[in-house]
Amino acid sequence: MVTMRDVAQRAGVSIATVSFLLNDTKPVTAATRARIEQAMLDLGYKRNLVARALASRRTHIIAMAYPALEHRFGMSTSEFFTSAAEAARKADYHLVLWPVGNDGVELRELLGQGLVDGVVLMEVQLDDPRIDVLQGAKMPFALIGRTTExxxxxxxxxxxxxxxxxxxxxxxxxxHRQLALISGDLDDPRFHAYGPWVRVEEAYRRVAASYDLPIVVVPCSDTTEAGKAATEQLLAQHPETTAVLVLNEYAALGVVSGLKRAGYDVPGDMSVLSLLMVPETAAMTDPELTMMRTPGPELGQLGTDSLIRELEGDDPLPPQLVPAKLSPGATVAAPRAPRPKADAGRRGARKARS
Amino acid sequence: MVTMRDVAQRAGVSIATVSFLLNDTKPVTAATRARIEQAMLDLGYKRNLVARALASRRTHIIAMAYPALEHRFGMSTSEFFTSAAEAARKADYHLVLWPVGNDGVELRELLGQGLVDGVVLMEVQLDDPRIDVLQGAKMPFALIGRTTExxxxxxxxxxxxxxxxxxxxxxxxxxHRQLALISGDLDDPRFHAYGPWVRVEEAYRRVAASYDLPIVVVPCSDTTEAGKAATEQLLAQHPETTAVLVLNEYAALGVVSGLKRAGYDVPGDMSVLSLLMVPETAAMTDPELTMMRTPGPELGQLGTDSLIRELEGDDPLPPQLVPAKLSPGATVAAPRAPRPKADAGRRGARKARS
Known part of the structure; x- marks a missing residue:
């Protein structure tokens, strides 16, 4: 371990002078200060010292770790973040956002600085290397999300x-008896093993099977353009579909556009139900989307409260799973009555009706 | 000023023991450590000491201060944030987001911790109290935005x-000779004196006057619902309008919806041009919006680079103003030829044409 003596030696000053500077007990000249700081930097001493000093203090700052460069910071994320920030504020903490990557490398670098009392981890992967980093640093943390175990x-x-x-x-x-899921794209390396996408798709397969319904899944990344393309694909491959579940919110906007472009009336010809969405996004389509409303405000608060309870030494909150609740819009209706085969195709059928 | 001697006295230990703990030069027992920490806490010494120690070090962390609880963290903001985070990463810095209020109170609290080397300030107000806070703390900073002076x-x-x-x-x-601006809502206290809204409205009034065009301004907050309501108001009060400029991106989505609901074809009956938008949002309407594309990627990078140059002691970058550039979509077209008065009303006129 690098000692104060090493620093003093390298800087060419006395140990007392190093101590004066570090403890701010006597003024040192700017030139001396610069020499000592350089020596600490060269030897890797500074970080060690300050990190230890910091480790003994409470900053009352907690970080939300979010992979903002890999995952879109959209309207739903914004709800998690602002509700977490409000929960922290109420408990006299500050919440800051760390846009660190999913692999844990940057997280480790930031943790090494000892700047925060704890971390709320977002966008959890089924086997998440960031958790090892947090545990290794002995940093208190709470997950919004969960691993496989x-x-x-x-x-x-x-x-x-x-x-x-x-x-x-x-x-x-x-x-409706002909459903389809426009899912996430698990082949996208940024979302590989991303819990919500894996779990929604698994749940859909299980539930559809339990209702004895055919299972149709179209992978789709979370953009409006991707939603349009996935809709084209669905209509081409499964024209029998009467209702579509859409996992991601921006994709859902594209699905409604894509259906309209294809000449489909929503919900007359196709019902659309967005699985994880916020009201502001649902209002962006016409007609307004029927959605399962993401419990971002609840989870941002619960996750932050869990962490703060741990920091304050209170009894921990038990893990909680909160469902997204149905919020009716205007994109779900009964399917049209089955048509005679002779009608040959949806467009023809619809024209015959109108 | 509280000294190490005061801490030692209160904790009932020697000054040397306090020094051992702070400098991590010799182990102290957990009980002694707790007594010293409590004494530092009681006397307000700890923060002072650590803050000074921190002031002498470089964390290589910079904060983006954004009033996330007052201003929406939307798609455009996300571009500023991620481009700033990328610019920081390239320069071997970390960027973190501080969701501090516009009044400077929380910013002051966070700065007192000495956790960052500098601050990028977002959502700048014409007379911004946060700038006084930053200057008072002698914290290097760069603005994305600007004050009156x-x-x-x-x-x-x-x-x-x-x-x-x-x-x-x-x-x-x-x-087009009958334009209108659907502007921001400057009566909203969260956006009082918010630079972009004030400047866009001023620029519109000046430019419209220079083209000898009538000036029509409808205030509107930045939500889809507000955009729909503002459109109703505009159509009722100024049915002669043939083209509308929309300041805010989510409002622009509502304007397109509102026009369609009122039976207007876009762009046949009304052209729409979004003034500050990102491609992803423009793609959410059908037809896709024509926009002035917000230079978020450029400004996030430039603002961060400016700050880092200052931190590294490089020559400062001169202030830069970057225009939003026209990005054609499908919502601008020539106005329909003027109709005879007898046609009495837009809907009638359109039906006659189709």
Whole structure:
């Protein structure tokens, strides 16, 4: 370990002078200060010292770690972030956002600085290397999301099973028997093993099977353009579909546009139900989207509260799963009555009706 | 000033023991450590000491201060943030986001911790109290935005004058002579004296006057719903309008929806030009919006580079104003030829044409 003596020697000053500077007990000249700082930098001493000093203090700052360069920071994320910031503020903490990558490298660098009391981890992967980094640094943390085996980790997450069950039941109750899921694109390396996408797709397959419905999944990344393209693909490959579930919010906007471009009336010819969305985005389409409303405000607050309880030494909150709740818009209706085969094709059928 | 001696006295230990703990030069027992930490806390010594130690070090972390609880963190903001984070990363810095309020109170609290080397300030107000806070803390900073008198402050901003001139010229060149601006809502206290809104509205009034065009301004906050309402208001009060400029991106989505709901064809009956937008949002309407593309990627990078140059002791970058550039979509076309008065009303006129 580098000592104060090493620093003094390298800087060509006395140990007392180094001590004066570090403890701010006597003034040192700018030139001496610069020499000492350079020596600490060269030897890697400074960080060690300050990190230790910091480790003994509480900053009352917590970080939300979000991979902002890999995952879009959209309207839903914004809700998680602002509700977490509000929860922190109420508890007399500050929340800051760390746009660190999913691999844990930058997270480790930032943790080494000892700047925060704890971390709220977002966009959790099923096997998340950032958790090893946090545990290795002995940094308190809470997950918004969860790994494959989250037992023992402080976490809150969306209840994807209930969300998808409620969504399918809603469409089924309107009479739909030909459903499709426009899902996430798990081949995208940025979203590989991304919990929400994996869990929603699994839940859809399970629930559709339990209702004895055919299973149709179209992968799609979360952009309006991708939503349009996925819609084209769905209509070409599965023209029998009468209702579509869309996992991602910007894709859902593209699905509505894509259906209209293809000459489909929404919901007359096709019902659309957005699985994880916020009201502001739902209002962007005409007609307004029916959605399962993402519980961002609840989860941002719960995740932050969980962490702060740990920091304050209070009893931990149990892990919680919160479903997205149905929020009716105007994009779900009963399917049209089946047509005679002779009608040959949707466009013809619709023209015959109108 | 509280000294190490005061801490030692209060904790009932020797000065040497306090020094051992702070400098991590000899182990101290957990009980002693707790007593010393409590004494430092009681006397307000710890923060002072650590802050000074921190002041002498470089963290290589810079903060972007953004009022995330007052201003929406939308698609455009996301571009500023991610481009700033990338610019920081290239220069071997970390960028973190501080969601501090516009009044400077939280900013002061965070600065007191000495956690960052500098601050990039976003959503600048014409007379911004956060700048006094930064100057008072002797914290290096750069503005993305500018005050009324930005001379002497490191800043980059959108060139609103050129942006609005180019936008009006574009519509004028198509033959439009009845323009309107759906502006920001400056009565909203969260946006009081918010530079971009004030400057765009001023520029519109000036440019419209220079083209000898009537001046029509409808205030509107930045939501889809507000955009729909503002459109209703505009159509009721100024049915002669043939082209509308929209300041805010989510409002622009509502304007297109509102026009369609009112039975207007876009761009046949009304051209729409969004003044500050990103491609992803423009793609959300059908037809895709013609926009002045917000230079978020350029400004996020330039603002961050300016700050880092100052931190590294390099020559400062001069202040830069970057215009939003025209990005043609499909919502601008020539106005329909004037109709005889007898046609009485837009809907009638359109039906007659189709």
């Amino acid at each position: 989250p037992a023992g980790l402080s976490h809150v997450d969306i209840d994807f099973d209930t969300t998808v069950e409620d969504a399918v039941r809603h469409l089924y109750s309107f009479g | 930005p001379a002497g402050l490191s800043h980059v901003d959108i060139d609103f004058d050129t942006t609005v001139e180019d936008a009006v010229r574009h519509l004028y060149s198509f033959g």
